[in-house]
Amino acid sequence: EPEVTQTPSHQVTQMGQEVILRCVPISNHLYFYWYRQILGQKVEFLVSFYNNEISEKSEIFDDQFSVERPDGSNFTLKIRSTKLEDSAMYFCASRILVEEQFFGPGTRLTVL
Amino acid sequence: AQRVTQPEKLLSVFKGAPVELKCNYSYSGSPELFWYVQYSRQRLQLLLRHISRESIKGFTADLNKGETSFHLKKPFAQEEDSAMYYCARTSGGSYIPTFGRGTSLIVHP
Numbered sequence: 001e002p003e004v005t006q007t008p009s010h011q012v013t014q015m016g017q018e019v020i021l022r023c024v025p026i027s028n029h030l031y032f033y034w035y036r037q038i039l040g041q042k043v044e045f046l047v048s049f050y051n052n053e054i055s056e057k058s059e060i061f062d063d064q065f066s067v068e069r070p071d072g073s074n075f076t077l078k079i080r081s082t083k084l085e086d087s088a089m090y091f092c093a094s095r096i097l098v099e100e101q102f103f104g105p106g107t108r109l110t111v112l
Numbered sequence: 113a114q115r116v117t118q119p120e121k122l123l124s125v126f127k128g129a130p131v132e133l134k135c136n137y138s139y140s141g142s143p144e145l146f147w148y149v150q151y152s153r154q155r156l157q158l159l160l161r162h163i164s165r166e167s168i169k170g171f172t173a174d175l176n177k178g179e180t181s182f183h184l185k186k187p188f189a190q191e192e193d194s195a196m197y198y199c200a201r202t203s204g205g206s207y208i209p210t211f212g213r214g215t216s217l218i219v220h221p
Contacts, residue, residue, distance in 0.1 A: 004155075031207070043156070043198065043211040056208060091156065095207065103156040 002026045004104035006092050012110045013082055021077045021107045023092030032075045033093040033101060034067065036060070043091065049075065082111045114138055116199050118212035125189050126220050133184040133215045135173075135199030145175055145182040146209060148198040156198070159184075169193070189219045 005024045013019050025032050034046040047057040049067055066078045075094075079086055089108050093101040115138035125131055137143055145162040160168045162175040162182060173184045182199060196216050200209035 033208070042213040045208050045210070048208060056206075098207075100158045100161075101207065101209075105155045 004092055004094055004102050006090075006104040006107050008107060009105065010108045010110070012112065015084055015111055016081050019079050019082055019109065021079075021090050021092075021109070023075045023077070023094075023104055024073050025075055025092065025094030026096075026102055027073070029094035029096045029102075031055075031095045031101075032067075032069070033095075034077045035091040035093065035103075036088040037091065037106075038085075038088045046077070046090075079109075082109075084111050087111045114140060114143075114201060114203060114210040116201050116210055116212035118197075118199050118215050120215045121213070122216045122218070124218045124220065127191055128188050131184075131186045131189045131193070131217065131219075133197050133199075133217065135182045135184065135212060137180050137182065137199075137201050139177075139180050141203035143201045143203045145173070146200045146202075147171070147173055147182075147184050148200055148209075148211070150196040150198070150214075152195070159197070189217075191219045191221055193217060194219045 007022045032049040035043050037043045045058050047061045047067055048055045064080045068076050087110050089106045091106045092104040095101045117136045119134055147159040148156050149159040150156045171184055171186045173182050175182050196214045198214045199212040202209050
């Protein structure tokens, strides 16, 4: 059964560094999402992406964040200058039309 | 603003006992309610949605509009039900769920 994959599973970085989190959505899916979950808190929506552009974003998704679909398979989340409070699990999800979202296993980002 | 409240952070029961994980939501628009589950070291996955009125793995959830609740129930818990359970809602045609903080269910043998 096809699955959403994410790499790396764990990323450790220094404050102020740029990080890129990678996701490979399910191949025939059209809508792509990023969520984050700070330890002990709820899963929060960051951004949705459709037809090569952002369709919706939350207030969390400020100028430090960007998303890209550089080719036909990858969907990336870039954080330009990481802060301590960016430490969290980041989940990618994808869906096709009206069906449910399928989540990836997550990337744990630790900012030191 | 859409809100989803799961009042219990942790629910601990013995195998065979009934389980009810509580979820309340803020009333706005025409909400669609969901339960997601995350087993240990696995990804978040959809368990059930209110519009399907289905029972998955013995779990059911009834939307109570009067009480704005969508509690998840199972009459006889199994050890393999141990997981994090997240209640979520969408509304207004959006497919972006607002999640509750989650309830950790532990089923003891």
